Amino acid sequence: MANLGQYFVAVIGGAISGSVSAEILADRGIRVAVIEQNNRPYGKIEDGLPRWHVEQRKQEYARIDSRLRKPNVYFVPSTKLGRDLDFEDLCKNWGFSAVILANGAWRDRDLGVPGAADFVDKGLVYQNPFIYWYNHKNEKSYTGPRYETPDEAVVVGGGLASIDVVKVLQLENYERAMKARGIETNIHELEKGIPAACKAHGVRPEDMGVKGCLLIYRRREQDMPLAQPPDNPTPEQIAKTEQVRQKMLRLARDRYLFRFQERRLTTGLVVENGHLAGIKVAETKIEGRRAEPIPGSEQELRAPLVISSIGSVPEVIPGVVMKGDYYAFTETEDFPRYSAADRVYGVGNVVTGQGNIRVSLVHSQQVTNHLIENYMGIGDGEPDIVALQAPAEERAAVQAEGVIERLESLTPLSSEELAKVEQRVRSLQEKAGCTCDYDAWIAKVTPPDLE
16 A cells, blocks of 8 residues: 555645545545635535524534644635636646545526626625625625615525525515514524514514515426435335425425415516516426426516525636536546546535535435424424535545545655645645634634624
């Protein structure tokens, strides 16, 4: 077996998949540079999971911290591939034994209507920046874009992320309406259920004047990707999964009082005075997984805000070859290899394929029926975000082991080559201002008013 202490690997992204990969490599004696685009490494646990999951987020932060503070891990914050580092230069000239892309999926899928890009922040908002704003808007140091949460907004989606967006809108509107009537409440009370919160204050939801946002989905409600059947499901298992999906939607609507329309496909934009005033939608005919618009069924849905929440894909990085919306990886799920360069691999949601995306959400019927319901805040138990992330961790571990197997077939770096790579990594850390140990850095960059 090769001397693993003579290898140095770059991991791009420090959240769940990146930190799991770093830990496995470091525990085998391999030096690892974790290159993270943000000050903190928590990815969508911090910036994509809505802020009402306070304790659960802290638990996952602690798990990531425990991995990244290990010996042999060099944490490089505030360094983004494609902006601060050139991809081809990193792969060819830095001297790393391998590069692992674990930078997740931060780019929203396009709404899919010609001209929509012209109305971003002019009546159209995408899910990722919207949730990022919601999570950080109360911090004094926040300088990013700010968004309104008007009543009667339209959300285009259907998955778990779109339920999060709907909840943000409903919680914001009911909190605002109740405070206008002298009733003090907060998102944590309302998130447990708007009707229950109103009852606790002696008022009725219908008296708050909130009409509610509208969620539209192109297929049927039982097709919504809120839960998944097991692999190779029987007809009975498929039917059971469809029932679970309908139950989850019903519970969510009962608890957060939003409106819903199934079989609605966005076909055009409603524009007034250079601002998006709504969307055009058509009813759809469902044939298998296809949702085809029905001719003559088009109608206008006017709204003060349209939020697109139809999925996330990896960001486009200069020099990285794309295959559709994803990077050009081979189709091997357990060992995704970037096909356009040697010794470049992928882990987590940066990799294409239903299995990789699905496994980051569910891995059994138990998870489907319990954890996701609680993640959405509509189950009866305590939310368990740590357990929800377990499948993603397991997949990242398998993929990281595949990288180690490949490393063992490569020529180890010499002591001089190792020293040169380490010097370059230290220079990146210094450029980012990270000249202390990992825990001291996290303490330094954590906002005092972070929720």
